[in-house]
Amino acid sequence: MVAPRAPGGKEGGRASALQRGLAILLTLGSEEALASDGLGVVRIAELVGREKSQVSRALQTLAEAGFTERDAATRCYRLGWRLFALGARAGDALLLHAAEPVLEDLAACTGETAHLSVLDDIEVLTLLSEVPTAAVQAREWRGRRAPAWCTSSGRALLFDHSLEELERRFAGRDLSGGGPNAARTLRQLHDRVVGDCARGVAVSDEEFEVGLVAVAAPVRNARGAIVAAVNVSAPKFRLSAGLEDAGRHVVAAAASLSAELGHRRTLEAAAR
Amino acid sequence: MVAPRAPGGKEGGRASALQRGLAILLTLGSEEALASDGLGVVRIAELVGREKSQVSRALQTLAEAGFTERDAATRCYRLGWRLFALGARAGDALLLHAAEPVLEDLAACTGETAHLSVLDDIEVLTLLSEVPTAAVQAREWRGRRAPAWCTSSGRALLFDHSLEELERRFAGRDLSGGGPNAARTLRQLHDRVVGDCARGVAVSDEEFEVGLVAVAAPVRNARGAIVAAVNVSAPKFRLSAGLEDAGRHVVAAAASLSAELGHRRTLEAAAR
Structure with a gap:
């Protein structure tokens, strides 16, 4: 089983804000995230190889747009319902x-x-x-x-x-x-x-x-x-x-x- | 039926690259995009209220990450299979x-x-x-x-x-x-x-x-x-x-x- 590839950074590793956001979404759809019902900011930052502050900002934007949601009890982030609904409209x-x-x-x-x-x-x-x-x-x-x-x-x-x-x-x-x-x-x-x-x-x-x-x-x-x-x-x-x-x-x-x-x-x- | 709200720009309308990207994804999941089996760059730019050049760049990043795909015949963009797969992993x-x-x-x-x-x-x-x-x-x-x-x-x-x-x-x-x-x-x-x-x-x-x-x-x-x-x-x-x-x-x-x-x-x- 091959891990989902995150969108790669261009220009020698400098990824755009959009690329970082998409990488975070893919990480939240990984086996690890599903198995533990969400991931914390620190773990997400590790997995996408970015600063915690950058990841926090992106997570806030993603949550505002409904693409992710945060568990009130565990403080972990998960993929949100809006992404579920969008996914159902994707593909052929x-x-x-x-x-x-x-x-x-x-x-x-x-x-x-x-x-x-x-x-x-x-x-x-x-x-x-x-x-x-x-x-x-x-x-x-x-x-x-x-x-x-x-x-x-x-x-x-x-x-x-x-x-x-x-x-x-x-x-x-x-x-x-x-x-x-x-x-x-x-x-x-x-x-x-x-x-x-x-x-x-x-x-x-x-x-x-x-x-x-x-x-x-x-x-x-x-x-x-x-x-x-x-x-x-x-x-x-x-x-x-x-x-x-x-x-x-x-x-x-x-x-x-x-x-x-x-x-x-x-x-x-x-x-x- | 209310249209899906695109993530709003902050700081007086200045949206981040990630917000623009998410707005484009939501637009590609709209009834109009589904009915016409994809949208062209010009129409997407109109719908998200952004410059065509900005939208083109974002679409390229989204396509590289597999979130969107371009129809070879019509040149229109659609939501891609990777988003379908990600959506199936979202939600409870x-x-x-x-x-x-x-x-x-x-x-x-x-x-x-x-x-x-x-x-x-x-x-x-x-x-x-x-x-x-x-x-x-x-x-x-x-x-x-x-x-x-x-x-x-x-x-x-x-x-x-x-x-x-x-x-x-x-x-x-x-x-x-x-x-x-x-x-x-x-x-x-x-x-x-x-x-x-x-x-x-x-x-x-x-x-x-x-x-x-x-x-x-x-x-x-x-x-x-x-x-x-x-x-x-x-x-x-x-x-x-x-x-x-x-x-x-x-x-x-x-x-x-x-x-x-x-x-x-x-x-x-x-x-x-």
Whole structure:
């Protein structure tokens, strides 16, 4: 799991007030902040690498705008309701609208958790998750990140990348980490992408983590561009026998979602 | 419907770079931006009342941080996926987690749309909506705002406000507008709140809009503080006969949600 990158400072580390504010918001959305239900000014200043006084001023502006709120008891800052409401209005409404029932069906027929994700720089950002039974809540998956080069959804999102495009996207980035079967070089990654494309589905077998398998397929818009990926992941002992079946369901789900976005070809290909 | 207030400039209108950035984000979450699937720089500059060059710089910073994205075809800016992901991590996770099934049940047993909302200054901000059948999508309600003084959910959120507290909250604010039966003064509003409290449910009969009725009840946390409201609203011709029933369901839903947040008393009161 890669930490969310804060917007970098320009001109040798001098970040603007806006960049500092955005970095604070991202920090308040981090696993650490969620786990402890908010962060104090001192800890936030540490995490964003800024003076406490600068952070205090930014937090005041953010709180006035309703983007953050302060717990009366703990004095810790959290992301506020106005940010929640704004977030619900972000992203591609058509995609999110269409994806919910498709993911529900996918989770029901595979019996495993289904995800919708997008490419964010060199990471995969989970937008929606559906668990097979309504008993378990999957909200904690939303907003999670995973590396794109060693996950099935990441590879599905890179289906259209040539080796040169992969080199541009991953230039200077570290490909270490991941599970035992992760690609170690961009050439290896590209070879796998080519193989995935031929099958129409990306399969990850312990590439992200020991004991984890996953299948993913890309979602395309009316212009044919890949805008998201649909995937199912599960412990290997449970899904490995049913992986091919799951793959077919994932491809069908991605095709039906693509069709709803106005894409024509995928559905025909899936029907062949 | 009141437009989302942009964070105000301080020191006689001089807004900081962070305030401008937040104002741009709120503008990109406005009804106008959603309806036209993004806004161009010129229109954003108009709406936030800033120079185009300032707005361009801020948009670049926001885009670099993934908070906004630019449509390749229309050149318009939209809220980005990173903001979507961040928004999903904002607010009270326990409340949202607990509210979804409660709202679903409420929508199913009343046959009308059920909402969860919080108080945001003098407005009611809708966090979640559930429609009675899965066929209709209610996403467009999320993030919507309505005045607190002439809606049932607004009054439920004001249950604990004394007349003095109402005066502090609404100081200098305009109470005109609303439906034919809206409260016109803070004393009227307070009288209604006192009556609502005695019944345990806030009823709005054409206070917000002609032809619209609604019932709401407050959700309390473990410390007894009102943190949200649950409500059901519908056209008068459809709900008016069943309003008392709907009120009982709303009170029960709010009580069960309060109980999940650790509140003890409401459930006992509802059982009486």
